[in-house]
Amino acid sequence: MKFRRLIFANLFRKKIRLILTIGSFAIALVLFTFLAVVNSAFNRGIDIAGADRLIIVNRIGLIQTMPISYGDKVRAIPGVKYVTQDHWFGGVYQDEKNFFPQFAIDPENHRKVYPEFIIPDEQWNNFVKDQQGAIAGATTAKRFGWKVGDRIPIKNALYGATKTWEFNLDGIYHTEKADGDQSQFWFQWKNFDENVPAAVKSTAGWYILKLDSPDDAVRVAKTIDAMFANSSYETKTETESAFAAGFAKQFGNIEFLIITIGSVVFFTLLLVTGNTMAISVRERTAELAVLKAIGLTDRTVLFLVLIEAMMIAFIGGVLGLLLAWASIPVISVALTGLLPPLLLSKTMLSLGLVFAIFVGMVSGLLPGIGAMRMRVVNALRRV
């Protein structure tokens, strides 16, 4: 690259302007990355949903329950491999800010339906034998400093008078994928069923089915909903990904919001960098004319302008991504309970960098084309 000295020299020609442009790029990229991470957090359930799992909820809504007897009926449908049920608990650990999802689970089938949750056999067996037992996700255990064997008090006001439920932490689960949900807290459905008011007894919040084959999903879902049609507890059966998408939409149209803000950031960035490049090229009209006069082709001039814009974008992008990489875990901890865990993956970092360079290239295009089309004679006359 014979022109690297010229490119670098031009790049650092106006240091304050360079710092400001790179700074605006970096800040915008932090914001953009943060939005992407939030979007990803809301959609994570959809991404990691099993293709061979169905969720059955009460047709009226997620907070309505269904009889526990549905489990056996559903299990008898051809194509259904395993069935398990969960129940939302909604307790408070020490303070309401310390939110994490708690479920009463069916130990017999839960592990068969969710093989991606990894728990040492010894811990799982202790949990199955211990009616006051509980399993916590690694993130939640780390967050509160829990160890296996700890006694965990959780206050609950949803089921009768406010009461503190005491659980023995028998195990800690991890997930196969680093971005899996490791925030849940499970305890035995039997414990739940024996301690809730009569109206809640023998009910399930939702059922999760594992199928023999994902191809059976539509048929099985239709069969289930038809089976309980016109009953007191009609059902709505859908794939786990559709369920997760519906759940995410309860928070509002996050994706639209993020795309809107992201677009504003994108165009602002384009204008800022484009303006910088336009001024920079304009200041160098005579120099570019001389370069053309001594034999640089129009394409080479365009290339020089584009490379310069892309280098500004690259430096700003790397800086922004480093800032995002350092700040997102801190923000994630600060927003625990309000937002799902925010994870900045390598894919996102790579995409962020590609995005930055793309913005740089687009912003350099207009001034670059201007420089390319500039007639030497006219440019020299202006000097």
Next chain:
Amino acid sequence: MVRVDGQGNGKSLIQVRGLEKTYRRGGEDIRVLQRLNLDVDKGDFVAFMGPSGSGKTTLLNLLGGLDVPSAGSITVDGDEITHMSGSKLTQWRARHVGFIFQMYNLIPVLTAFQNVELPLLLTKLSGAQRRKHVETALSVVGLANRMDHYPRQLSGGQEQRVTIARAIVSDPTFLLCDEPTGDLDRKSADEIMALIEELVGKYGKTVLMVTHDPVVAARAHTTLHLEKGVLVEASKIEPGVAAGGVR
């Protein structure tokens, strides 16, 4: 030998025939050059003079392949440049023309060495070969000891010397100088003209120069005046038009 009558022997380095340039301004056609003829041999040093707006720079731009004529032809060393495409003309310029501008037009963020090296970046020369050429060019202009200086660290005369080094580094067929001393004091102007004379006398360069300064023009082998779009030899113009020592 320089001729303006179009009767050259066809062996001149630069042959211009029936050159015309018309600009359109405010709906009106302005003919700057009218059926202009010129023959310049290798090693000639020609000065163009004339009042502002007479078309001197336009002629220089056409000869340097920076602009295209409305009619006529320019042939340099056997290549007719008037019908070359944009990219071919750019390549031709890189190989055949060295430009020296009034305002020097050096890249301020590059050192003298890097400025002079620029035309060589378009060649296939290696880094070591480029260095050798640049050092030679800077030695010719007397700035071998200033090659790491930036333009802001040089005087006007020195900047113009760097421009000259940049113009000669690729050993072009001819040099085009547009008011090379226009921005310099008399002493520096004399030094620059001595250097250009050396390039012609010692190195056999062909130089075409536009100037307003009769003293500077007097140092050329031939001075031509542009009048009403045509070239006239200085000896043939009426007294009073070319005051002051032109030949």
